[in-house]
Amino acid sequence: MRILGIDPGSIVCGYGVIESINKKLTLIEYGVVEAKKLHHELPRRLETIFERLSSVIDRALPDVAALEAIFFAKNAQSLAKLAHARGVAMLSATLKQVPVSEYSAKEVKRSVTGNGNASKEQVQYMVRTMLNIEETPDFFDATDALAVAICHALKSDIPHAKAKSWKQFIEQNPQKVVKKIK
Template sequence: MKLKRKQEFKKLNPNYAALFRGSDGSAMHAASHIAGGRLRTDFISAEIGVSCVRMKKENTREQIILGIDPGTNIMGYGLIVVRGNAYELLQYGVIHLKKYGSHELKLKKIFERITGLITEFLPDHVALEAPFFGENVQSMLKLGRAQGVAMAAALARDIPISEYSPKKVKMSVTGNGNASKEQVAALVRMLLHITEEKGLLDATDALAVAICHHFHSGRLQTRGTASGWKSFLESNPSRLAQPTRPKKEPE
């Protein structure tokens, strides 16, 4: 299925090889695993406009969900294929961002890599883990920006997005809202029959987000799901900053 999509995309886009190259001409890499146990080290991301062709699926009953665990140093991602009530692993991995010096460059790379995943796998839905609230305001601000850029990559391609709290993701997968990363990883590996070596906790977190969305997708209401910026803001009014009124000077 994936190979056929790539072949169709290549026919429709003569500059296919050039599209999947970085701005410096080199392929973009990220640690990743693909279903079937084959280690993939040549993940490539596309620097392309939002007008890129989006192919139709042959099997309309099949749904691909891209789960994302936002991060400013390591961002996890995981894709699952849903057929009816059954689901299986498509691919999972992490995107290393620590090597990029500035925060702005990290945001650029996040957008490029998420766009590349969307171009390659054509997900029907993107599910993200909501940032948790910590004491370090600057860290929370940067994490929120990273999540926002990942959202923008999906919304720019008209892909619906959903957001789930870490507690809800853990509860959905393990039945314990306070489960550790290791516990989540163990359950995800069991559910998706992952036999590769342990590790990539951010990637298994992302798969957990995708599984969480699958479990809740049948019960989702309009709130929390969006197919564009306007829809997202209408569904999440609390995310809008409220203007502050200036204080009156005492007479």
Template sequence: MAVALRVLGVDPGLTRCGIGVVDVAADRSARLVHVGVVRTSPDLPTAERLHLIAQGLRAVVSEHRPGVVAVERVFAQQNRSTVMGTAQASGIALLVAAEHSLPTATHTPSEVKAAITGYGSAEKLQVQTMVARILRLPELPQPADAADALAIALCHAWRGGAVASDAAGPGAEALTPAQRAWRAAERSTRR
């Protein structure tokens, strides 16, 4: 398989941070490179937990040398403490990417589900099943956080792979309408 892109996908979480690395060819065929989860204990101070997540991500980046880091975008959730932990872990993933001069992208859960299963409201088992099928794995990737990280990486590669610098800039034609809207909103907050 001629590799077009190596993507590190991150499913951010403070207790379990899913990490998946895939090689994706121009014909959209994909191969598993690495999958895992960085776990932290809720008994540790938040700063220590974030440090452990950063260490885990740095180790994966150093060993597998991805070309881009794709992170699940923190989206509206009911539980504020869960959103905070997810946002903090997401920030760590983006920081580690910046430390290694890697481009980054974020994708919403519904974008990822739609890219992998064709249905933006797919159940976790459907996503796991499709990830296993796409990567030709003998069993479903476990835990779900690891499968989600692989799905995020595949989604990014299949949705253009490149990171557009703004909503109307180069590569914008490869973005979905939702991605263009997010980029435009992000750009307006930087002014």
């Protein structure tokens, strides 16, 4: 399964793509969209994030996208901007028919480090170790995005060939049918 992890942000948006085959993780690509460096106005930054993530999806062809769920922010304006960036990230995946999963920051940290309160440095260290990344990425956003992808891979114990409809699910899992309705 190919997973696109996204750490949404309206200033810097991190992304990372990994392949998970039989719980073996392989790095495909990672990076950041430095939206504020290109544009100061929020609508233009959101457009840039949308275009760059759409390009990553076209290039990497992920089976699923995983995003960090929204967290509580002290500043309502920052929270609103983050929500916009998350919406754009979700839209870029959804328009390309890529399903989206969400994980809390604690869940991601616990999956990658074993500690739900791990620091960004600890998460980055574990991500680099798990994916054999030699260089230290310039932004935590990139390794945070990879951590979200790793979290999805580790939590995804569902077989790769998923049912596309209820009928297909029932055909693949007859033992789960309790009672047929006529």
